[in-house]
Amino acid sequence: MSTRPIEAAPPRTVQTVTFDATMDARIAELRQRYPTSRAALLPVLWLCQERYGWISPGVIRAVAERLGESPAFVEGVVTFYTMYQTAPPARYVLQVCTTLSCAWTGARELVAHLKERLGIGFGETTPDGTFQLVGVQCLGACGRAPVIQINDDYYEDLDVARLDAILDELSGRR
């Protein structure tokens, strides 16, 4: 079962989220794809994560209210899936695949290098909030191992030199 470390518990900030007209329209569009309003939950959460960056307690309450669910039900769903961020994420989330094909074709070297270069371990964020390091399971790109997903994009066939070039570019883009 996937459990989150206690340190990563979401900050329980009181926050009120009000959907604007654009969000209202997009939620209504998603809602009509399904015969029940509950079924729109995953796509609406994705929409909120794109819009607000993470799923805060305020987002959970607003979504629950809109879809006629209890906040507890929505929170149960949010925490079951690993990709919903329950705390503000770093600017770039480095998700390193640690499963078989990647592990035996260079992922270990990439992880060791990332830990050294960034000075952080799995689950941690650099002090300036730029990079967050996460170990993940098979990303479905094993033919181009080792693979790292950075935010929405896949970076494949990596080695330490290419990884450094990518990190240099991302750091410079800030």
Next chain:
Amino acid sequence: MEPVLLRARGAADSRAITTYLKAGGYEGWKKALAMGPDAVTKEVSDSELRGRGGAGFPTGRKWSFVPKDHPGPRYLVCNADESEPGTFKDREIIEYDPHQVIEGIAIASFAIKANTAYIYIRGEFVRWARILEETITEARQHGFLGKNVLGSGFDLDVWVHRGAGAYICGEETALLESIEGKRGFPRLKPPFPAVVGLFGKPTVINNVETLACVPHIITRGAAWFAGIGRAKNTGPKLFGVSGHVNRPGVYELPLGVTFREIIEEHAGGVRGGRKLKAFFPGGSSAPVLTAAEVDVKADFDACAEAKTMLGSGGIIVFDDSVDMVEVADNVAHFYAHESCGQCTPCREGSDWCMDILDRLMAGHGLPADPDTLLRICRFASGGMTICPLGDAFALPITSLVTKFRDEFERHIAAATPLPPRKLPVLPWAGPKAGFGI
């Protein structure tokens, strides 16, 4: 074999509907509409197409389980979760020729009389979800989807539904729960989804590759398809080869070629001049095969005879430098992380295996460990759990312990005792601080 599913790979604008139409695309859909649902199902049954998602269930038979007299609605679901370690074939189809999938979805929906279809795609595949959205829009603009398709009176909507990071949602009933907006907890079967599925309605779930085969079967005929491969194991199959080979990638070959041919000829053999030690033949849930078993045929029945599975066709290759205890540890970590937690033998068993294997790797193995692992796995497999994830971790670990027991013994022989643990002591404040006892 001339490529079928990957025929457009590498061509310019391979994804565009104009390219697809030029290659005869959507002719199968037009033909299916003229044939009628029952004739379509019969054609697919006659082709002997078996599901490419893992279990190899005959596709035509699955469609025929949908009750004929059900007043509706019914649903078709395309499984694009692609989360089994070593599997990366569906994304190749979506990347290069996604209209095949949409056409297959249309034909399958028509065969079971479903007017709504969902594509469930893993959350990480942001790019490929977008490609599918664009493909659906194109198909709709050309009148292949939507209201009154090609003047036939048949309506069909197709929606992309993104997962959000959970391997278990590839299991068909967990997938249905996830579309319904819930946590991905597999359902007890029966009832089977063909009778009580999505939103409680009859539902067929098929893999991307399975559905991509369908338009070709309808245009070229069941006999053509059944002529590829061997009896009951027909058609082209995508094999994803990864790990220690010279040319990892996706290869389209007839079912029934040997793993030797796939690994040595197509994937260029083991890299760095090393020797083959072992390989997972169909994702990490399939029991491992050793170098001595490389002449097994890569099809459903031959793999079953070799006491493993063709699974998704994801072949993970290990050279002779690999420590198979470490492989078992990696596998245990995956399943312990992905178990949904509903069943004790799976939730606790996968965690327990992981703890034992972590300890073995840390140099503190105990003589009883291999047998304990086997015992835990026996309790988690063979129908003791709600869904087959129990088997999915238990069978590969059992195979690794059995086939590479000497490597486990070597770790144990070199082990040092676990350093004594300092357990925290609860403060004891005398009887008055308790519950009055």
